[in-house]
């Protein structure tokens with residue numbers, strides 16, 4: 001069976017001074033439906049950029065990117081927006097819940113308008129109970145702990161059962177114990193939904209929970225060889241703190 005994600009010859013650069021700085025160069029990579037992948041790599045290596053390409057937040061410069069039957073690389077911005085809202089669930093390090101809405105209202109915002117009120121309420125009740133937040137759903141995000149906010153954000157990402165879930169350091173601002181229960185929830189919910197999950201994490205213990213661990217340097221040629229070293233030097237100049245923090249760019 002063809003992979004649910006197929007990336008062929010995809011490239012992405014950012015404008016840098018007078019030129020372009022290559023960040024992503026993936027010759028051939030695919031993921032199978034239902035995979036749960038921990039994506040690992042140093043800070044600044046392009047992991048978030050890669051998720052943005054998969055999620056249609058950013059366009060690829062070149063190549064073919066197919067996700068869940070959609071040719072994302074051929075889409076205009078408006079098409080990528082509707083692809084993202086129908087096919088992708090995104091979970092962020094800092095949750096990005098809307099602070100003036102209750103957590104239930106945050107979730108309700110993403111639910112299909114075609115679903116009637118009682119169906120919506122029933123589905124939300126089930127999900128909030130599933131993640132242990134049934135007593136907190138009518139509260140503002142600020143009244144919840146960080147772990148609880150991330151659980152609510154996971155409901156928002158998954159309630160419509162998207163084929164693809166992208167999580168960008170979802171436990172990066174949580175303590176280890178809270179982070180591990182959030183990571184387990186993310187994995188369990190993806191499995192129950194039949195979603196394919198890609199999670200960026202720096203935590204090697206949490207990465208062990210994933211059946212597939214992918215070092216980004218294994219697929220992203222910008223992180224190795226001559227081109228990688230050139231990018232590395234330019235990036236180190238552009239971002240000395242990041243380069244130092246990640247221990248440099250040599251692979």
Ligand SMILES: Nc1ncnc2c1ncn2[C@@H]1O[C@H](COP(=O)(O)OP(=O)(O)O)[C@@H](O)[C@H]1O
Nearest residue numbers: 014023042043044045046047048049050235239
């Ligand atoms: N919008 C942007 N414009 C220019 N450079 C960017 C932009 N976003 C990220 N970068 C640079 O691209 C590199 C990769 O960033 P990113 O994808 O965020 O890496 P990671 O998530 O692995 O830390 C970094 O050096 C970063 O500074």
Ligand SMILES: [Mg+2]
Nearest residue numbers: 047048049168
């Ligand atoms: Mg990142």
